[in-house]
Amino acid sequence: MTKIFRPIAATVASSLVRDQKTSYQKPQPTFVPYPTPLTPEGVLGTALDNDPKRLKVPAYYNEVVFVSPFAKVHSTDRRALLGNAMRIGSERRRGYGTYTWSKPVMKGTHPSPRDSHSSTAVGSKLYVFGGTDGTSPLNDLFVLDTATTTWGKPDVFDDVPAPREGHSASLIGDNLFVFGGYTFVWKKISTTGVSLIPRDGHTCSFYKNCFIVMGGEDSGNAYLNDVYILDTETMAWQEVKTTGVELMLRAGHTTISHGKYLVVFGGFSYDHKLFNDVHTLDLRDSVDAERGI
Template sequence: MRWERVMLPQDQEPEQGREEAGGPGKRWAHTCNAIKGGRFLYVFGGFGIDNCQTNEVRVFDTVEQTWSQPTIKGMPPAPRDGHSCTNVGDNLFVFGGTDGMNPLGDLHILYTSSHTWISPITRGEVPEARQGHSAALVDKRLFIFGGYGKSPDNDNEVYYNDLFILNTETFVWNKAMMTSIPPSPRHTHSCSTWKNKMIVIGGEDGHDNYLSDVHILDADTLMWKELNTTGHMLPPRAGYLTITFGKFLLVYGGYTEDQKPYDDLYLLDVESAIWSTVTTAGAGPSARFSMAGDCLDPVSSGVLVFVGGCNGNLEVLDDMYYLHTGLTREHERRLDKLPLRKKLKLKCQEQNLTLGHDKDLVQVGVSTSSYQPVPQSIYGQPGGQSNPYNQSIPVQGKQIFEARLMEVFGDRCTIETIIDGKPLRGILFSSKPSTLPITFSSSSRRSDGDPSTVTKNGD
């Protein structure tokens, strides 16, 4: 996996110029949602300039790499943080949060096609006002779990482990009658969707205990089950970010009782219940909490985006990063319909991607007899730039070396390696141009030993 900082023209301008250019500026406790297949990112709410809560909407075009502040009709939600914002199609459902004085229990919808806010009239058992909760969409039902609010009798904080379900077509709320043992009351946790299930991870309870437990709710039976995870276990934390890509949940950042934010990255394979630490290439975000992000699939398969947050010195951040994961939706195909050879190949790719080692190192041989299969990489990464290549050096004999697969550009891919202590960059060409994501195999891609296929580092 590889980090890439998104550098925009306004990053080189003074802060006032950056705001005029339409970027969200410094932002924390906000939300970020990808729509239109990952083409647009909508950033809403949180704390903005001067640490004041905001209800502004900023939009990032991932193709043009530009920010804008659209003119939005209708009555906007009050400025807030600690809310949830959930995609229902290309519409964004904002619920709850706090205005800085009191928790909120209102529901607002942003119709992105017309850039219009509405406040629908809801019926049924409406959730108590709350903040620090999490939300997930299963089918057409919006699930709200946990968070904390205020007691109706006094100003004491009340922590929730209840579950409310909103029918997004009829706008009817129902308080779920759950079976089995639900997660303990908590806030600043995460809720994610996988198939017909909702997954709750970690957070902080009402006794200032930090958690890392994993619970799965069957959305059809409303039965909870605690997942018995193994592997490199996630340390307890709150205020982190979880982004889902198929059966993989990636957890980044957050904080714990020592008040030092994390900058680590963990991956949970929900099917196998195995946690893995993730080793990444490139300079990633600094340690932080209360950031926002989403997955850009399917426009950019397996590319995640991270925006803003707050560091350990309580300084608000305005940076933005992509994480190129190399994961693909192919893992979600039903294996029982695949030939045995493809099943084995997918299993090998999955193991390479989930192990807590730097698995973008691949074996590349200069002869067909020593060729090793290469895992699938990402195609069409936003912001990806080609590297300069000039002087070539000869390749001798049947030397085998390890190389990092960096980019794929149709009929060629770039690699980086070190040979005899010298950093090198190179290009591998296929025999036939392709506009599709490239999956390497021993029968379809080979290095032919041409000296031009390995070039000196452009730096």
């Protein structure tokens, strides 16, 4: 089956309780905290709460709040004070109480906004480990000194746990045990078929169940205009032989698969010659044909 590039009109250009030495090994990179906590209003706007038709998306927090029993009564009415005291006394007997939420001002290096982390009380300190920021899992450790309301990020060493979310943590003796959770794991895939020239500045696109690599620049600074497909079901590479108007050698271009077409725009070549041309490759006549579909 003939594979054709077609041009389109050009466009205009060990012990965690020890404060100073926390175990693990391997120093971690410096953490840059969020300057201010994120709130749903900051992310979505206050109008969302009053508009049930608007879709709400998750927001992530790095704030700390705590609850205290037996709220203060601000009324000067003696009867109100007496009535409140009687009510509190009655609720104490029933196992209830009155509680007040407070949001203290925090100092130090704050953890980033997150969820699905673990928080473990160790004496007067709170150890926060891992979780997810909504994009990727985390394995950082933060300690909150509740006596001074100060966050700290200790240096950790040894076998640092892989980034994870949804795990559990429990203090047993002097050790904080972390169990389970969900992690992202990289896996190197073994492929067969044609071996590609190592390159950079290329593009990768997706068509059906195929991964399409086009063009780029090799290790000898030579520019390329070849097209390869990786069948993700068989993990086999094939080179696509193209005909029609030749696509000039290039790197730094962009490609996007749209329907049956791979659309290529711009890039640069020797002497940094810049392109503003547009080409299309009929994927149905090329990729499908190579795979015998």
